[in-house]
Amino acid sequence: MKVQNIADKILNAPRVVSSSMCLGIVSVMLISILSTYFSTLPLFEEIGLSPLTIAILVGVVIGNSPINRVMHRIATGVDFSKSVLLKLGVILFGLRITFEQIAQLGWYGVFVDLVVVASVLIVAYLLGTKLFKLDYQTSILIGAGSAICGAAAVLATEPVVKAQAHKVSIAVATVVLFGTTSMFLYPALYPYLGLTEHAFGIYIGATVHEVAQVVAAGTAVNSEVANAAVIEKMVRVMLLAPTLLVLSWVLARKTNAIDENASNDKPNLIIPWFAVLFVVVSGINSLEIIPSGYHQDLLTIDNYLLCMAMAALGLRTHLTPIFNVGFKPVLLAACLFFMLVAGGYGLSHISG
Numbered sequence: 001m002k003v004q005n006i007a008d009k010i011l012n013a014p015r016v017v018s019s020s021m022c023l024g025i026v027s028v029m030l031i032s033i034l035s036t037y038f039s040t041l042p043l044f045e046e047i048g049l050s051p052l053t054i055a056i057l058v059g060v061v062i063g064n065s066p067i068n069r070v071m072h073r074i075a076t077g078v079d080f081s082k083s084v085l086l087k088l089g090v091i092l093f094g095l096r097i098t099f100e101q102i103a104q105l106g107w108y109g110v111f112v113d114l115v116v117v118a119s120v121l122i123v124a125y126l127l128g129t130k131l132f133k134l135d136y137q138t139s140i141l142i143g144a145g146s147a148i149c150g151a152a153a154v155l156a157t158e159p160v161v162k163a164q165a166h167k168v169s170i171a172v173a174t175v176v177l178f179g180t181t182s183m184f185l186y187p188a189l190y191p192y193l194g195l196t197e198h199a200f201g202i203y204i205g206a207t208v209h210e211v212a213q214v215v216a217a218g219t220a221v222n223s224e225v226a227n228a229a230v231i232e233k234m235v236r237v238m239l240l241a242p243t244l245l246v247l248s249w250v251l252a253r254k255t256n257a258i259d260e261n262a263s264n265d266k267p268n269l270i271i272p273w274f275a276v277l278f279v280v281v282s283g284i285n286s287l288e289i290i291p292s293g294y295h296q297d298l299l300t301i302d303n304y305l306l307c308m309a310m311a312a313l314g315l316r317t318h319l320t321p322i323f324n325v326g327f328k329p330v331l332l333a334a335c336l337f338f339m340l341v342a343g344g345y346g347l348s349h350i351s352g
Contacts, residue, residue, distance in 0.1 A: 024076055025077040025308075027315070028315070047183070050150075050307055053151055053172065053175070059313065061314075076240040081311070089305035090275070091274050093281075098285055101238075113239060121147050124140065125139050137168075141157055142171045144171070144208060152210075155310065157247070159311075166319075178336075182217060183216045186220075188220075190225075202228055205230065205236065242279075
């Protein structure tokens with residue numbers, strides 16, 4: 001009888017795991033489908049809310065509702081989505097970029113992006129940890145979202161800094177708040193800044209958070225501004241991979257420095273291989289060997305993978321820790337936003 005009970009447990013275990021995996025993946029997939037649909041509605045299109053942002057918001061609402069009581073039944077699939085599917089989504093994100101875009105932009109446009117990304121991340125870390133007394137994970141996530149490409153950068157940085165889900169949600173919330181603000185602010189500033197259309201496009205692309213927000217802000221001025229802004233933004237997105245590699249190296253050194261038992265050998269560098277593959281995919285995309293139909297299909301798949309990862313993070317986010325943090329993350333993001341608006345204008349003004 002005892003042997004029979006053990007056998008039953010062994011036989012049933014795979015089905016329990018499989019059920020949790022399937023239910024979790026299906027759950028986040030449904031949220032991503034709904035989020036994609038909502039993003040096409042006039043209200044959400046007008047304010048520039050991307051499917052990624054909507055997905056994490058829907059996930060947070062569901063994850064903090066009474067439905068959360070059955071979370072254990074879908075936990076395996078949800079955790080799989082916020083780890084494996086997230087990395088797959090970041091890899092395929094490289095299909096949006098080509099090396100030719102860098103050449104079209106010119107050396108100064110690349111220089112502006114390098115300065116923006118490096119300075120914002122450094123200031124985010126210093127202000128966050130020293131002035132606002134935030135943990136380094138929250139500070140870096142907010143910095144990555146502001147410096148590179150919004151929610152997608154926050155998602156890509158999360159595995160490197162090993163942040164908790166609620167910290168990711170905090171960072172994404174700041175992207176939504178200040179990215180949305182920038183969509184309305186930049187077109188309103190255009191007549192008063194004295195920049196050429198090309199220079200203003202660089203200004204938008206180098207400083208606005210999300211790709212969708214860049215498109216919205218640029219299009220609100222004219223098509224020439226929008227084109228320059230999108231190319232500048234794509235180059236900024238391409239800096240995601242090297243940024244993650246440098247960040248991984250810095251964190252490895254930091255970990256060894258505070259470890260009393262660490263040797264004087266080289267620090268253990270954990271290479272985020274998904275970031276390397278991101279560059280590889282960008283290189284393949286630059287060769288233009290993928291048929292346009294398949295390329296569009298892969299972009300659609302990538303959108304859903306990132307949406308599913310966002311939904312999973314939302315489902316795993318608990319609001320109590322967010323409320324306990326207070327307004328410090330928002331203040332940090334506000335400082336970075338001011339830095340982007342003022343500093344980005346100074347850099348862009350030189351180019352035109």
